[in-house]
Amino acid sequence: MGSRRATTIATAITGSLLTASFSAVMILSFTASADDQGPGSSKGGKAMDAAPAGVKLTTLLPERISVDNSSKKTAITATVKNEGTKDSGELNLLVVGFDGLKVNGVQGCSAIAAKDLPPGSNSGFTCSVGTLAAGKSKSYAVDATYDLSKAGKICLPVMSADGKKTFWQQGPVPFGTTNPSPNAPATPLLLGTDNKPVAPGGDTLPRTGVGSDVLPLGAAGAALIAAGAAGLYWSQRPPRRQTLRG
Secondary structure, eight states: OHHHHHHHHHHHHHHHHHHHHHHHHHHHHHHHHHTOOOSEEOTTEEEOSOOOTTOOEEEEEESEEEEETTTOEEEEEEEEEEOSSSOOOEEEEEEEEEETEEEEEETTOEEOOGGGSOTTEEEEEEEEEEEOOTTOEEEEEEEEEEOTTSOEEEEEEEEETTSSOEEEEEEEEEEEOSSOOTTSSEEEEEETOOOOOBOTTSOBOOOOOHHHHSOOOOSSOOEEEETTEEEEBOOOOSTTOOOBOO
């Protein structure tokens, strides 16, 4: 009896250890994949209106994101940073989606009304950043969906609080892949890469071409297409309406 009981206890302990080890592996794996966006990049960004003396503003997007192939959901981290030597003053950050990439929510930010969206965009949010001290940054969690049968772009303008100046604008810059994985649970996309969608059967799906890339002229803004790259500029609009510049 003593021998049988010892064997039973040893078996139970071994099982518990295996379960604990498996759980730890699962937790570590989930933690790694949940934040696996790579380093931030300012690719596709450029300075616009002159910032105040001693202020140098930039934005960062992850170098890679992952789109769930069934739900089309993805998560993006958008960061605004003051790389200068003086406080920035009051700022607004806009997060705007184009084509296959739709921004559904940005933590702590307000949706831009459909009538106030930049020409050609499908969604957008405005974030009151406040003042960024020298060397400081602020990040926002962006919930989005991506229709992988299309190209998709995102744009991050950094504007003065009154909306009259755009100090920096990243994009519209694409996320995409040249090696689709339609049968996998998720498709990884790289920043600055044009999406080349492929159907599960291997047939190429219609991609957004020149017809959809050329954005319509508007009373308060226009899109510029040069050498195959879309540039969007924010021109002056009535109060509370946003404009893109490029």
